[in-house]
Amino acid sequence: MLTFKTIIAAVAIAAGMAAAPAFAAEGTAPPVEKQSWSFAGIFGTYDENQLQRGFQVFREVCANCHSARLLAFRNLTEDGGPGFTEGQVKALAAEYEVADATAEGGVRPAVAADRWPSPFATDQDARDANGGVVPPDFSVLAKARGIKDAFPWWITNYFTGYSEGGPDYIHALLNGYHDEAPEGFDLPEGKFYNDYFPGHAIGMGPPLQDELVAYEAGEGQEPVPMTVEQYSHDVAAFMMWLAEPGLVSRKETGFKVLLFLIAFAGLMYATKRKLWQGIEH
């Protein structure tokens, strides 16, 4: 049946040739560099210190414009998160005021059960202050972004469980600013040029710069570099936690479930074999 084999081969080659130039054409931006994250892989867990640093960057920089409406103060104490103590979070919450129609004057200090207060009272206020666009909410933003792997390499992602496209993109974006747009690129007034933002013209100015956030090293700890590279790593990790706060317990459970299923399947197979032994099939 050589003829049929030839047809199949011809179709495969034709498809391959046709697809190749299309992928080459997409590569106008440098590809996003995948980072190594502590929460990647089967045994991935968040790094408490990194989440705390990321939270600091979020609080001091990002939160001035971006909301995180699904984040409650109490989440910051939960297992698998940044690991703040209840006392720390209570004190932190008390620094913020939240709207409460039942309180005197309509506002009261926040408690641990409150959600993170948004920087703008309404979407329209947010729009007015930010060039007509609401800065995206951070709650699940890390899962709302991703990167595209070229054909056919994305297939391997199903086997490695690669789910860090969001943080990889965020890290790349924060490091992807250029002072000037490349020649021939028409950058609209008030926009900034970024390698990784779709269309390259982003409304957000470079939010980070070296030494912007003062990290304090704990006793006996190496000081963490205060660079854009480090800040962007930390805040991307924090955003991943914010989007997926149960990641650690999910993976721990999953490991047990998989071990059980594999052992159980082995036993089931042995039983099935024994049962079918005398039957020619």
Add this chain to the structure above:
Amino acid sequence: MSEHSTYVPGNAAEKWLDERLPVVRFAKEHLMDFPTPKNLNYWWTFGAILVLCLGVQIVTGIILAMHYTPNVALAFDSVEHIRRDVNGGRIIQAVHSVGASMFFAALYIHIFRGMFFGSYKAPREILWILGVVIFILTMATAFMGYVLPWGQMSFWGATVITNIFSAIPVVGESLLQLLRGGFAVGNPTLNRFFSLHYLLPFIIAAVVVLHIWALHVPGNNNPIGVEVKDKRDTVPFHPYYTMKDAFAMVLFLIPFAWFVFFAPDILGHPDNYIQANSQVTPSHIVPEWYLLPFYTILRAVDFNVLFINSQLGGVIAMGLSMLALLVVPWLDTSKVRSGTFRPMFKWFYALFVLDFIALAYLGAQEAIEPYTTLAKVCTGYYFLHFFVILPVLSRIEIARPLPTSISESVLGKAHS
């Protein structure tokens, strides 16, 4: 098949019940003693796996519905509330969303198994048609379920897919408004989709009962496609196939669990983590992977044919692609069921599988060259396979000699 019954009521109470409502007799005949060809391979376990999938979706879905709010302002956050605040919610939600993909993976394997081994041929046409009905109902259910989290892909997917109906002449516009509950996708759409998404699985379950009924009249097809001749060709369903199916189910749960626990979002689209916004169109709207082959066929017709505009043409092509599945028992008229004994069919079958995978791949690509041309070629081949290749093969192909019985084939395999 009451002649296979070996049920004898054990005591007076069972006898009393048996004379009034013979449920125990029924269960014994159909779930235990049912004679099943002894040569079924693992491709045949996907029927049982699909029952498992439907069960998992219904159970997790009922729990999700307890915490979900079908309102455009609240739906997105209520799904996040399930993931963050409901006990076990993040697992239940992941099982349900990954479960939809696993359901379709099993469904496609089950359908393609039937196509290779000629399971649609007489006397199993009704069995096959009911299967296609289940497939179409499942696609409708999954599509409406994907709208419920009210992300960007939910909203824009709903907009694009409901728009299909507007192409139907005369009644199209009214039908579109009825589906959406208004002029655009909005709160009424979300509410009716939620209601229907809850209803349809039970209709699917009812059709599954008919599907199994239609299976139990002629009995199972088998890998050699030669009908059961006598008792030596079969084994009772229980314990032989209950055990084999149970093993296959556990095996199936391994990749299922892999996705649920280690990559619950990998089969979805990141855009669906952005709340629906009617003012912002995503740069590239893609349905879920399991709808992609048919989406490609819908999009492939981007030209007018006589008085039929491209939109209606696409809808006709997509309708026809499903109709082809319904009528395949009458397109492939070869007397030989199993592809194993059909030297030419085998290769065309493989080519068709590749074509179907290519259709799925193309559905996820943007509407630019070379994808648009490839989509036309693959769509053309899809129809060529059903309406030309299968009927012609049935006439010209010379099949290899068939074994006289299942027992003979099994013994031959054991000694060779």
